Amino acid sequence: MSVLVNKDSRVIVQGFTGSEGTFHATQMIEYGTNVVGGITPGKGGQTHLGLPVFNTVEEAVKKVKANVSVIFVPPAYAADTILEAATGGIKVIICITEGIPVADMVKVKHVLSELHDVHLIGPNCPGVISPGEAKVGIMPGFIHKKGSIGVISRSGTLTYEAVDQLTKQGLGQSTCIGIGGDPIIGTTTLEAVKLLMADSETEGIVMIGEIGGSMETEAARWIKAHGTKPVVGFIAGQTAPKGRRMGHAGAIIGGDDDTASAKMKIMKECGLHVVESPAMIGETMKRVLKK
């Protein structure tokens, strides 16, 4: 098994006919993802990349039984797009868009809190991949390998780095979840950890966090109490100054609790295998699994 997306996922692309949507839909289809169509309001009825275009999510759910959506629309329209998917019957919504205003996400989060079976991944994320089954996002497919390590990360290229190290150690991945770098995101580190802990195929988890917020410590405390699989952890931003936004909207140190060292200390105390160097993620997982 894998989590969130697999070979049976029926994926639609919101913002299908735009340049980003077109480029990445093509890449996803080449990877073997079961893309069943896309949404561009006003272009319903057309065909794009050999697939049907719909005006609304509801129509796509009805006509092609879509259950996963991936969003490539500009930030000003992204919250609306997420809400259309969430209320239109999509169960896994993956929002790639970066730069959505926080006020919009406060509203989105509120609506989602009432829809218990809907998972939002992101925004501002690379997406989700279950290697060999489905790639729903913008990550380079070829660095991945099917296997039993779950990966959770707030960042894009740093996730690729971790995956590449795992693959080079001969460790394939069950599902890699890019949860996103914004201050308000759908699926949190903890929720992603719970999904992977419950997945029978996953044997170990790589959890990559960064400065800002308290998601990693929250996850670490849960792992200490309920974890059943080894977790290798890293927090990016050990050298980041306080109060400065480091690229990601959510990567900003607010107080003493959300520095990299504070988070890594708690993660260690909770029994996670914390690496100081991001170059050691793959090697450490290999060593931990041998034990």
Place this chain on the structure above:
Amino acid sequence: MNIHEYQAKQLLQESGVPVPLSILAFTPEEAAKGAKEIFEQTGTDEIAVKAQIHSGGRGKGGGVKIAHNVEEVEKFAKQIIGMTLVTHQTGPVGKFVRKIIVQQGIYQSGPSEIKEYYISILLNRATGRNMIVYSSQGGMDIEAVAAQTPELIFKEEIHPIGVQAFQARRIAFNLGLKDKAFSQMVKCVMAMYDTYIKNDLSLLEINPLVKTSNEDIWAVDAKVNIEDNALYRHPNLELLRDTDEEDPTEVEAGENNLNFVKLDGNVGCMVNGAGLAMATMDIIKLSGGDPANFLDVGGGANAKTVAAGFRIILKDPHVKAILINIFGGIVRCDRVAQGVVDAYKEIGNISVPVIVRLQGTNAKEGKDLIDQSGLKVSSAVSLQEAADLVKVAVK
């Protein structure tokens, strides 16, 4: 985006938050003229002369003075305008003061005890909702209050439908207010939340919020951050940006679509992706260097962005080496490598060692391009190899 105190107070006033009368001045003469007006209009017996820079802690640094007549205002204005103000937030270099405000004093003694409160609105990331944080211990560093007397800090979480009057009343009760001051505080809290929502702020902080001896409530100081991602829908707020207050290199980086933060170290870095950029800074530190910057070139690392990145990093004389770390996904490493070679040749005399680490799509082709370029650029494939090269470079 940060804005000045006087700009923040304008936003507050538009929503109905009471702020003392203040006038902006660029010269001591303007300050004296403004002070005269304030003395006449308000009948106050004192005026605060306050430096306008993007930093807190201005008072301790000598950037805020209390004057009792126009002559004193002019004297203080002369001292403050043109000074380099050093606060705990500016770093040792400090900030040059270009403008000040003169502000109506409201601390006159009278029938009731004067009180200073703290109140702020910001996002509670853990719940995805905004919250109002407040304390009866205003006028001082709130982090110190949080550390020493956490029981004196209260939080009121706000539902996405907006702040309710009962919540504003709870705040006023918890602050121990009665009668006129109570109803003024309720109005003030509602108006503050309006300012916060209407302008897409990420922080609104009033410290101190003062109850005068006449039971009036005034926002004496104000700090506002506007959320960058929402600026597109507030063209009027974008005009409040003061690039004089920003690091000039960071401004230049922004113009080149580079995400750059200046740091104090000796190894520059250029990376695609924010998370990997932070991880690269960490690797530099673990290798015995110190990161000189954060620089995310984003998804389109090409000769133009790399050249801009080189120029920006090389402005810093402390930089002893540069590490370029690219994980090629959509971006192909060979194209980035060509970009590095072209940018290197275009700039000419780069005197510090450059280490290029390319991984991902077409990493091998990229490495070959660098190795065969004949330039003084060393290449690496794994992150550990890059770290080892940094170690040698900073020795």
